[in-house]
Amino acid sequence: MPLREATVRDPEPGLAEVLIGIGACGVCRTDLHLADGELRAGHLPLILGHQIIGRVQESRSDQFAPGDRIGVPWVAWTCGACRFCHSGAENLCQRARFTGSDVDGGYAELAVAHGEHCFALPEGADDSELAPLLCAGMIGYRALRLAGDGDPLGLYGFGAAAHLICQVAVREGRRVFAFTRPGDAESQAFARSLGAAWAGGSDEAPPELLGAALIFAAVGALVPLALRASDRGATVVCAGIHMSDVPAFPYELLWQERVLRSVANLTREDGRALLAAVAEMPLRVTTTLYPLSRANAALEDLRAGRLQGAAVLTME
Numbered sequence: 545m546p547l548r549e550a551t552v553r554d555p556e557p558g559l560a561e562v563l564i565g566i567g568a569c570g571v572c573r574t575d576l577h578l579a580d581g582e583l584r585a586g587h588l589p590l591i592l593g594h595q596i597i598g599r600v601q602e603s604r605s606d607q608f609a610p611g612d613r614i615g616v617p618w619v620a621w622t623c624g625a626c627r628f629c630h631s632g633a634e635n636l637c638q639r640a641r642f643t644g645s646d647v648d649g650g651y652a653e654l655a656v657a658h659g660e661h662c663f664a665l666p667e668g669a670d671d672s673e674l675a676p677l678l679c680a681g682m683i684g685y686r687a688l689r690l691a692g693d694g695d696p697l698g699l700y701g702f703g704a705a706a707h708l709i710c711q712v713a714v715r716e717g718r719r720v721f722a723f724t725r726p727g728d729a730e731s732q733a734f735a736r737s738l739g740a741a742w743a744g745g746s747d748e749a750p751p752e753l754l755g756a757a758l759i760f761a762a763v764g765a766l767v768p769l770a771l772r773a774s775d776r777g778a779t780v781v782c783a784g785i786h787m788s789d790v791p792a793f794p795y796e797l798l799w800q801e802r803v804l805r806s807v808a809n810l811t812r813e814d815g816r817a818l819l820a821a822v823a824e825m826p827l828r829v830t831t832t833l834y835p836l837s838r839a840n841a842a843l844e845d846l847r848a849g850r851l852q853g854a855a856v857l858t859m860e
């Protein structure tokens with residue numbers, strides 16, 4: 545369902561929350577899944593957007609003061625009490641609330657967020673360059689870590705997340721093989737420009753078996769393809785929140801200790817780790833900018849694969 549522009553009452557920060565004047569908000573495939581009803585929103589009408597960059601206007605959190613530059617990620621709140629929160633897996637919190645899904649998000653001029661779950665951001669880069677780090681970067685980074693250090697690393701779907709994680713992996717000294725939609729020469733050239741050693745269609749066999757693979761595209765049929773392209777012992781990580789059905793595949797594709805797993809959400813530690821990595825080695829963030837009023841165009845361009853890198857809404 546297309547988004548509708550509306551004037552709503554300014555949000556007010558509750559206890560431990562901050563009010564943020566938004567500068568930019570990244571557009572994520574999850575936003576499309578929510579808009580399409582493939583994922584159920586916590587409430588309707590809902591303001592989408594979970595890669596928010598802005599400045600604190602009003603603070604009821606002891607973490608932030610007015611004027612601070614701040615980033616709001618996908619995980620808006622965790623309970624701190626369930627067995628997952630207690631074991632360092634707050635990404636799996638049974639009562640977690642999510643930005644732009646349970647809580648109104650960043651396709652707006654103002655948002656409120658829980659201070660404990662926001663990230664302090666350095667000055668310097670543009671809001672629009674920082675926004676894609678908040679989901680594509682942070683959850684992509686978690687997926688990379690869960691895949692282990694296998695080499696070469698296969699990336700399936702070369703969008704916002706892969707274009708960042710490709711650069712991280714290359715700087716770790718790994719070879720990246722990028723798989724795109726068959727025939728998408730433009731995305732393959734984009735991947736090579738960011739350091740990928742090989743780029744081809746997802747239907748092509750890579751020049752060498754993969755030591756690890758991340759699947760960013762929401763296409764279940766890629767799972768057996770990635771397993772088939774992977775060497776024994778390799779881990780294949782499905783990095784998206786939603787995927788079309790995974791077709792049946794012969795057990796021999798999983799045999800020899802290949803591991804197939806998903807990644808869900810992020811912990812605050814994942815976010816801090818990505819920001820620390822970026823501070824040491826700035827990434828080239830490729831964005832296509834849209835004013836807030838053109839959010840529907842951004843979503844449709846993302847759906848059609850008409851842009852390279854990340855789509856970002858800007859509020860100025």
Ligand SMILES: [Zn+2]
Pocket residue numbers: 572573574594618679680
């Ligand atoms: Zn996202």
Ligand SMILES: [Zn+2]
Pocket residue numbers: 622623624625626627628629634636637638639640
């Ligand atoms: Zn919890």
